[in-house]
Amino acid sequence: MKILILLLLTLTLSVHAAGVSKQPVMPEKWHTLWKLIDEEVKTIKGIRRLSPRLTHRLVELYSEKIKLVREKENKAFFAASPQVRKDLGKPAFFKESAAMHKEIRIMAMKLLRNFPKYPSKAEVWYTLGLNERDYNKDKDSERFLLNALRFAGGRGGLRHNAMTSLAEYYYNGKKYKKCLKYYDQVVGNANDEWRTKHLYNMSWCHVKTSNYSKAIDNLKLTYQLILDSNSENNPHPVKYTDIGTQVLEAIGVFHILDKRPLEARDFFVEKIKDDKEKAETLLNFARKVADKGFFPEAQEVTLNALEIGRAAKHTRMIASTHLFQLDFYRNFKREDLLFKTAQDLLSFHKETPLEEMERDQAVDRIQAFAGWLQERLAKTKYELADHHPKSERILAYFDILAGINPVKTPWYRYYQGETLYVVEEDSRASKTYSLSFNLLEKLDSKEKDIDELRRKNLNALLSILTRGNVKGKELASLTEYTYTRHLKTWPVDETSRTIYGRLFTLYLDQSRPVEADAVLSSYVKHYDKDIKIQQDMMATLMDDQIKKKDATSLSSSIKRLEKGYLDFDKDKINKAIGILGQLLFEETDKLRRSGDPALALEGLAGLAAAETYPVTIRRQAAFTQSVVLLELGRGKESFEWLGKSIVLMDAEAKESVQEKKDPFGKALPQMNAMSEELLLAQDFATSRSMSEALLTKMCSDKRSEKKLMRDLFSRAYTIRLLDNNKTNELLKVGAKCDLGTKFLMEKTVEAYHHALGLGDLDRSMDEWKANGKVLAAIDGEKDLLLDLAKRRLWLDLENSDAKKAIKMVGSKDWLDKTLSAIKKIEQIKKAANDFKLPEMTPFNQDVYNPALEKILTSVQTLAAQAEEYMNGEAELVLRAVASMNHVYTTAANLIEGYTPQGVPDEFAGQFKGFMTQVSKPMRVKAAAQSRQIERLVESGKLESPNSIAAFKHGPVLFKMNWSHPAAVLALPMTIPEVRYRKTASTKGER
Numbered sequence: 001m002k003i004l005i006l007l008l009l010t011l012t013l014s015v016h017a018a019g020v021s022k023q024p025v026m027p028e029k030w031h032t033l034w035k036l037i038d039e040e041v042k043t044i045k046g047i048r049r050l051s052p053r054l055t056h057r058l059v060e061l062y063s064e065k066i067k068l069v070r071e072k073e074n075k076a077f078f079a080a081s082p083q084v085r086k087d088l089g090k091p092a093f094f095k096e097s098a099a100m101h102k103e104i105r106i107m108a109m110k111l112l113r114n115f116p117k118y119p120s121k122a123e124v125w126y127t128l129g130l131n132e133r134d135y136n137k138d139k140d141s142e143r144f145l146l147n148a149l150r151f152a153g154g155r156g157g158l159r160h161n162a163m164t165s166l167a168e169y170y171y172n173g174k175k176y177k178k179c180l181k182y183y184d185q186v187v188g189n190a191n192d193e194w195r196t197k198h199l200y201n202m203s204w205c206h207v208k209t210s211n212y213s214k215a216i217d218n219l220k221l222t223y224q225l226i227l228d229s230n231s232e233n234n235p236h237p238v239k240y241t242d243i244g245t246q247v248l249e250a251i252g253v254f255h256i257l258d259k260r261p262l263e264a265r266d267f268f269v270e271k272i273k274d275d276k277e278k279a280e281t282l283l284n285f286a287r288k289v290a291d292k293g294f295f296p297e298a299q300e301v302t303l304n305a306l307e308i309g310r311a312a313k314h315t316r317m318i319a320s321t322h323l324f325q326l327d328f329y330r331n332f333k334r335e336d337l338l339f340k341t342a343q344d345l346l347s348f349h350k351e352t353p354l355e356e357m358e359r360d361q362a363v364d365r366i367q368a369f370a371g372w373l374q375e376r377l378a379k380t381k382y383e384l385a386d387h388h389p390k391s392e393r394i395l396a397y398f399d400i401l402a403g404i405n406p407v408k409t410p411w412y413r414y415y416q417g418e419t420l421y422v423v424e425e426d427s428r429a430s431k432t433y434s435l436s437f438n439l440l441e442k443l444d445s446k447e448k449d450i451d452e453l454r455r456k457n458l459n460a461l462l463s464i465l466t467r468g469n470v471k472g473k474e475l476a477s478l479t480e481y482t483y484t485r486h487l488k489t490w491p492v493d494e495t496s497r498t499i500y501g502r503l504f505t506l507y508l509d510q511s512r513p514v515e516a517d518a519v520l521s522s523y524v525k526h527y528d529k530d531i532k533i534q535q536d537m538m539a540t541l542m543d544d545q546i547k548k549k550d551a552t553s554l555s556s557s558i559k560r561l562e563k564g565y566l567d568f569d570k571d572k573i574n575k576a577i578g579i580l581g582q583l584l585f586e587e588t589d590k591l592r593r594s595g596d597p598a599l600a601l602e603g604l605a606g607l608a609a610a611e612t613y614p615v616t617i618r619r620q621a622a623f624t625q626s627v628v629l630l631e632l633g634r635g636k637e638s639f640e641w642l643g644k645s646i647v648l649m650d651a652e653a654k655e656s657v658q659e660k661k662d663p664f665g666k667a668l669p670q671m672n673a674m675s676e677e678l679l680l681a682q683d684f685a686t687s688r689s690m691s692e693a694l695l696t697k698m699c700s701d702k703r704s705e706k707k708l709m710r711d712l713f714s715r716a717y718t719i720r721l722l723d724n725n726k727t728n729e730l731l732k733v734g735a736k737c738d739l740g741t742k743f744l745m746e747k748t749v750e751a752y753h754h755a756l757g758l759g760d761l762d763r764s765m766d767e768w769k770a771n772g773k774v775l776a777a778i779d780g781e782k783d784l785l786l787d788l789a790k791r792r793l794w795l796d797l798e799n800s801d802a803k804k805a806i807k808m809v810g811s812k813d814w815l816d817k818t819l820s821a822i823k824k825i826e827q828i829k830k831a832a833n834d835f836k837l838p839e840m841t842p843f844n845q846d847v848y849n850p851a852l853e854k855i856l857t858s859v860q861t862l863a864a865q866a867e868e869y870m871n872g873e874a875e876l877v878l879r880a881v882a883s884m885n886h887v888y889t890t891a892a893n894l895i896e897g898y899t900p901q902g903v904p905d906e907f908a909g910q911f912k913g914f915m916t917q918v919s920k921p922m923r924v925k926a927a928a929q930s931r932q933i934e935r936l937v938e939s940g941k942l943e944s945p946n947s948i949a950a951f952k953h954g955p956v957l958f959k960m961n962w963s964h965p966a967a968v969l970a971l972p973m974t975i976p977e978v979r980y981r982k983t984a985s986t987k988g989e990r
Contacts, residue, residue, distance in 0.1 A: 023072070023076065024072060024075040024076045024079055026071075026072055026075070030068060030071065030072070033064075033068060034065070034068055037061050037064055037065050037068075040057075040061055041058065041061050041062075041065075044057060044058055044061075045058075052111060052114075052115040052118045053120070055107070055111045056111060056118070056120055056123070056124060058107065059104060059107055059108045059111065059124065059127060060127065062100065062103075062104045062107070063104060063127055063130075063131060065100070066097055066100045066101060066104065066131070066135065067134075069096050069097045069100060070094070070097045070134070070135070073093050073094050073096060073097055076093055077090070077093040077094075080093070097135055098135065101131055101135035101136060104131060105128060105131065108124050108127065108128050109128075111124060112124055112125070121151055122147075122148050122149075122150075122151035122152040122153070122155065122158055122162075123148070123158065125144050125145070125147040125148035125151060126144075126145065126148035126158060126161065126162055126165075128140075128144040129141050129144035129145035129148055129162070129165060130165065132144055133165070133169070138169060138172070138173075141165075141169050142166070142169055145162050145165050145166045145169065146166070148162045149162040149163065149166070160186065160189050160192065163182045163185055163186050164182070164186050164194075164198065166178075166182045167179050167182035167183045167186055167198070167201070167202075168201070170182070171201060171204070171205060174208070176205045176208045176209050177209065179201075179202075179205045180202065180205050180206070180209075183198055183201065183202040183205065184202075186198045186202075187199050187202060190236060190237055190238075191237050191238055192238070193238045193239060193240055193241055194240075194241055195225065195240055196222050196225055196226055196229075196240040196241050196242075196243055196247075197241055197243060199218050199219070199221060199222040199225070200218075200219065200222055200243060200246060200247060200250065202218055203215040203216075203218040203219045203222070203250065203254070204250070206218065207254060207257065212254055212257055212258035213258070215254050216251065216254045216255065216258065219247050219250055219251045219254065220251070220267070222243075222247050223244060223247045223248065223251070223271060225240050226240060226242055226243070226244050226247065227244075227271070229242070230242065248268065248272070248281055249284070251264055251267060251268075252264045252268075252281075252284070252285040252288055252289075253288060256288055256289055256292050256294070261285070261289045261294055261297045261298075261301070262297055262300065262301070264285060265282065265285065265297075265300070265301050265304060268281050268282055268285065269282075269304070275308055275309075275311060275312035275314070276309070276312050276314045276317065278308055279305050279306075279308040279309035279312060279314050279317050280305075280309075280314075280317055282301055282302075282304055282305035282308065283302070283305040283309075283317060283320060283321050283324065285301055285305075286298050286301040286302040286305055286324065286328075287324060289301055290302075290324075290328050290331070290332075295332050295334075298328065299328075302321065302324070302325060302328065305317075305321055306318065306321050309321060315352045316355070316358075318348060318352075319345075319348065319352075319354055319355075319358045320358075322341055322344060322345040322348065322362070323345075323358065323361050323362060323365065325337070325338070325341040326338060326341055326342070326345075326362070326365040326366065326369070327365060329341060330365075330369055335393075338369065339393060339396070339397070342366050342397060342400045343400065345362055345366075345400070345404070346400045346403045346404055349362075349403065349404050350403070354404065359404060359405060362404055363401060363404060363405045363408075366397055366400060366401055366404075367401055369397070370394055370397035370398060370401070370415070371415075373390070373393065373394050373397070374394055374415070374418065374419055374422070377390050377391060377394065377419070377422055377423070378422050381422060381423055387423050388423075391419050391420065391422070391423045391425070394416075394419045395416050395419055395420070398412040398413070398415050398416045398419075399412075399416075409439055410436045410437075410439040410440045410443075410450075410453060411436070411453060413432050413433075413435045413436035413439065414432075414433065414436040414453060414456060414457055414460075416432045417429045417430075417432035417433040417436060417457070417460060418460070420432060421460060421463075421464070424467070424469060426464045426467055426469035426470050427469070427470055427474065429460070429464060430461055430464050430470060430478050433457045433458075433460050433461050433464075434457075434461070434478075434481060436453070436457050437454060437457040437458065437461075437485060440453060440454050440457070441485075454489055455490075458482060458485060458486050458489070461478065461481075461482040462482060462486075462495070464478070465478065465479055465482060476506070476510065479502075479503075479506060480503070480506060483499045483502060483503040483506070484503065486499055487499060487500065487503065487519075487522065491522065491525075491526045492526050492527075496526075497527060497530075500519060500520075500522070500523035500527075501523075501533065501537065503519050504516050504519045504520055504523070504537055507519060508540065508541070508544055511548075513541060513544055513545065513548075513550070513553060514553075516541055516544075517541060517557075520534065520537050520538060520541065523537070524566070531566060531567065534566055535566050535567075535568065538557070538561075538565075538566050538568075541557065542554060542557050542576060545557060546579055546583075549583055550583075551580060551583035552603075552606045552607075552610070554576070554579070554580050554583065555580055555610045556610075557576070558573060558576050558580060559610075559611075561573045561576070600624070600625075600628055601625060601628060601629070604621045604622075604624055604625040604628065605621075605625060607621035608621040608622035608625060608641075608644060608645075608648070615648055615651045615652045615655060616652055618648050619645055619648035619649055619651075619652050619663060622641055622642075622644045622645035622648055623641075623642070623645035623649075623667060625641045625645075626638045626639070626641035626642040626644075626645055626674070627670075627674070629641060630674055630677060630678070633681065635678050635681065635683040635686040635687075636683075636685075636686050638674070638678075638686070639678075639686050639689055639690050639693075642671065642674070642690065642693075643693065645667075646664060646697065649663040649664040649667070650664070664697070664701075665703070665705075668694070668698075668705065668708060669708070671690070671694055672694070672708055672711060672712060674690065675687050675690040675691045675694065675712065675715060676711075676715065678690060679715055679719070684719045684722065684723070685719075687715060687719060688715070688716045688719040688720065688723075691712040691713075691715045691716040691719075692712075692716045692730070692733075694712050695709055695712040695713055695716065695733065695737065696733070698712075698737070699733070699736060699737040706738075706739065706740075709737055709739060710739055710740075710743060713730070713733075713734050713737070713739055713747075714747075716730060717730055717734075717747055717750075717751075721750070721751055721754050724763065727747075727751045728770045728771070731744055731747065731748065734747070745774055748767075748771045748774050748775070749774075749775065749778065749781075751767055751771075752764065752767040752768070752771065752775055752781065755767050756784055756785070756788060759788065761788055761789060761792050761801050761802065761805060762801060764785055764788060764805075765785070765801065765804065765805050765808065768785055768805075768808065768809075769808075785805060785809055786805075786806065786809045786811055788805075789801075789802045789805035789806045789809070790802070790806065792805075793806070793815075793818070793875075794875045803815060818873065818876070821869055821873075821876050822876070822879065824865070824869075825866070825869060825876065825879045825880050825883050826879075826883070828862050828865055828866055828880075828883045828884065828887065829882075829883035829886050829887065831858065831862055831887070832862075832886055832887040832890035832891065833890075834858075835855050835858065835890055835891055835894050836851070836894075837851050837852065837855070837894060837895070837898050838851050839901075840901065841901040841902045842901060842902025842903065843900035843901055843902055843903050848900075852895065852918070855891055855894070855895070856891075856918075859887060859888065859891050859922065862884065862887050863884060863887075866880045866883060866884045877933075878933065881929045881930070881932075881933055884925075884926070884929065885926040885929060885930060888922040888923065888925055888926040889922075889923070889926055891919065891922055892919035892920075892922045892923050892926075895915050895918055895919040896912070896915055896916055896919050898912075898915060899912065
């Protein structure tokens with residue numbers, strides 16, 4: 001029979017698990033325990049005949065195993081979806097433990113029945129009692145536990161556990177008096193670490209029997225036991241379970257039930273040592289006190305909590321307290337305290353920002369209350385003698401909200417506007433609505449809620465416009481703001497469709513035609529079918545332009561109509577043009593009489609540019625514009641406008657062929673004077689451009705005013721000379737314009753002499769190349785260029801150009817001779833590099849003397865070769881002197897520096913003295929030559945940048961980059977009077 005029962009227990013573990021298809025994964029510890037239990041069960045089951053003790057052990061093992069089964073079932077239950085739970089039902093998940101409990105109960109009851117005198121039967125009854133509690137809904141718990149207590153005898157631990165379980169059983173069954181009977185005995189066990197928990201449960205039994213004082217005393221004892229137990233010097237035999245939080249919460253609740261909440265407050269303040277915990281406990285207690293309707297007590301406890309929290313810098317608790325106060329004061333209708341709390345919350349937020357959840361809660365509560373105040377104000381505003389304080393308080397709430405939640409500031413400003421609208425403070429309301437709208441414009445978003453708020457703001461402003469409470473300039477400004485923002489935000493909208501006309505009229509009434517025109521253009525763009533209304537608006541705009549004699553604007557309007565704008569009739573357009581003509585004459589006359597030229601510029605420019613004006617008026621305006629700009633010193637602009645006026649002059653001449661008008665010829669003297677004035681003002685570029693432009697046009701028109709043309713040419717030619725800017729091109733223009741051979745020849749020579757006078761060899765050569773035939777016909781002109789080229793030949797940077805110039809004017813023989821001389825002089829200088837004296841040890845005079853004699857002979861030979869160049873061309877003299885000085889110095893240095901080797905010191909000293917006497921004549925000769933050159937330079941008889949080469953200290957001066965003063969290096973050139981040969985082309989002329 002026993003074997004059958006054990007087999008059934010084993011089978012139930014798998015059979016009943018089939019009800020739930022998916023088995024949960026259990027942790028390693030669970031499997032370890034399962035394995036240990038199975039191994040012990042297997043060992044016991046291996047015994048053929050089981051004793052009562054082994055059977056009892058099996059009951060205990062299976063009772064442990066059922067706990068593991070229930071743990072697994074719970075995990076499967078909570079892992080299942082709600083639908084699966086509903087479909088299977090809760091019992092389906094716990095079939096395995098239910099079946100197992102039944103089998104364990106049978107086994108235990110059989111043990112008790114077969115072995116009535118089994119010594120540990122009390123333990124069996126206790127196990128049955130606990131299993132009933134845990135797996136059979138307490139059906140037979142009381143009977144089993146009472147039997148356990150009955151047979152426990154003197155086993156204190158078992159009796160204590162049985163009484164504890166009975167007390168809990170009776171508490172759960174609401175049999176509080178029976179519960180207290182057992183708890184009175186249980187709590188006396190000082191060795192039970194759960195003593196605090198039992199005292200806590202016992203206190204609740206006293207509360208259930210309305211014995212609050214006893215309940216409170218029990219809890220205070222419990223809390224003290226916890227404090228003592230947690231101290232370093234625990235006076236008790238064990239450390240009791242710490243349920244301090246539950247105890248403190250219950251103490252607060254019990255004091256409230258006994259209507260003495262402040263005693264609980266005092267207990268908390270006294271017993272809780274940590275200030276942050278104390279503040280939190282008081283706050284939670286304040287909530288409970290408030291929930292029971294004790295306002296004064298709740299207020300006092302709240303302020304106590306806030307004070308302690310601030311001292312402890314418990315920021316999150318402070319935030320929670322303020323959030324609680326918002327609900328607390330609203331529930332008790334303490335509006336002043338609620339407003340102060342909102343202010344305190346904002347101040348707190350500025351110092352210590354609220355967390356997201358805290359901020360959301362604060363915003364929800366304050367906004368809800370402010371909204372309720374708005375509704376109340378709307379209902380009672382006519383009943384209040386003075387609604388101002390009420391509305392101001394609402395506005396202040398929304399300011400606080402904006403401070404706490406700035407992202408929603410546009411909404412809060414709108415709510416403020418709504419508040420002011422309700423009490424008809426329309427001026428302030430309009431400013432607040434506008435502020436809200438402006439903030440939304442910065443967001444640049446088309447989200448639905450933002451767009452809806454935009455519309456709400458503008459609809460409110462439109463409503464204010466119709467109420468009549470805003471007047472004067474403020475009304476005009478508000479009207480413009482509302483209309484412009486509405487059209488910008490919703491250009492196509494039924495409300496906007498009516499606003500176009502209103503805003504147009506407003507702008508015309510304010511003398512702002514440009515803005516009115518812009519509104520009309522926008523209206524046309526978005527509503528092309530409202531053409532009749534738009535034509536009337538355009539006609540009204542043009543009437544306003546005529547009334548104000550605004551010719552420029554009227555002209556612009558007419559041009560648009562001529563291009564088909566708004567499909568106006570041709571007759572109406574012509575009528576407008578006729579009126580415009582009259583206005584143009586008046587405007588032109590007014591500009592001419594203007595005392596300040598600068599003021600006339602804008603009007604003149606507009607007249608000249610408008611193609612609808614008569615060409616005569618446009619030409620006069622453009623020319624006058626050019627003159628005025630010249631007077632103002634704006635030469636470049638003056639020239640540009642002169643060009644425009646000349647184009648208009650030609651157009652005017654074409655239109656008046658029969659009248660033979662010549663506006664260009666009439667203006668020529670003044671235009672020539674303008675060019676001269678630009679020259680005197682040193683605006684050379686513009687003066688030249690104007691002169692050349694006038695000259696080119698006169699040539700093109702084949703005009704006969706040659707004297708004026710020559711003036712223009714001379715001015716332009718002079719400026720080109722100064723700028724080194726292609727004078728020969730202008731000479732070609734002069735020839736084309738038939739300005740006269742003599743005149744152009746004079747200009748050619750003028751350019752040539754200008755280049756020579758500057759000492760500019762390149763330009764002088766260019767002029768000769770371009771005009772050589774003309775210049776060669778004049779005596780002395782070739783010599784001037786040759787002289788400059790010879791001077792430049794000796795400068796390294798211009799050496800190449802100088803050679804070209806000398807060849808170009810036919811002096812190649814002189815050049816070849818000079819270059820050959822330079823080459824020979826350089827060879828003399830290089831010859832010194834070959835001077836050598838033999839190095840030997842010991843010194844051999846027979847070898848040395850021939851070498852010395854060779855050097856001395858070479859010096860004499862080189863001096864004889866250089867003698868040829870010591871007179872004549874200054875530059876050759878300088879080079880010859882410098883070369884010989886190099887020869888003398890090189891030889892002297894070599895001779896004086898030679899030291900004989902391997903001879904007595906006395907001989908060496910005598911030798912060097914003798915050699916100094918040998919080299920002395922060469923040094924004297926070099927010094928004499930250098931001094932002679934220096935005297936010539938100092939006296940001004942020798943002017944050359946290369947003269948320092950022949951100075952005594954020439955090499956040093958070269959290294960120092962020294963040069964002669966500018967006065968010494970100057971190459972003054974006096975241009976002789978021009979002399980012309982009498983040729984066929986110049987016969988009879990100067």
